[in-house]
Amino acid sequence: MKQSQLTSRHGNVCAFGRHKESLWALSVTPRWTTRLAPAGRPPLGRTCGQDTALLLPETAPERWRNVLTRETLETSHSADGQKRLPLHAALGRFPVALLEGRP
Numbered sequence: 001m002k003q004s005q006l007t008s009r010h011g012n013v014c015a016f017g018r019h020k021e022s023l024w025a026l027s028v029t030p031r032w033t034t035r036l037a038p039a040g041r042p043p044l045g046r047t048c049g050q051d052t053a054l055l056l057p058e059t060a061p062e063r064w065r066n067v068l069t070r071e072t073l074e075t076s077h078s079a080d081g082q083k084r085l086p087l088h089a090a091l092g093r094f095p096v097a098l099l100e101g102r103p
Helices: 045-049
Strands: 013-020 023-030 053-056 063-066 072-074 083-086 097-101
Touching: 013 053
Parallel strands: none
Antiparallel strands: 013 023, 023 097, 053 083, 063 072, 063 097
16 A cells, blocks of 8 residues: 555554455554544544545455444545545544455
């Protein structure tokens, strides 16, 4: 995955994606969490992600399911057509994400 230098939290996330044929897996975890949320609060949602997004390959799925929270996430596209998954969506309810995607 590419790292976007144009977002405010790009240095505070570690994500790895893998795929085999049409099956995809994506793990997302925050780094240096004390910089992402007030003391005593988990780094979740917009507080954590702000404008940061994971930049995905063109062949990546449009829909993802978080196997930890069971929520479904949708990708979006930037003005230049780059497929994106907002960090605040991936970490909306739980401070780490394990996503599975299928076409």
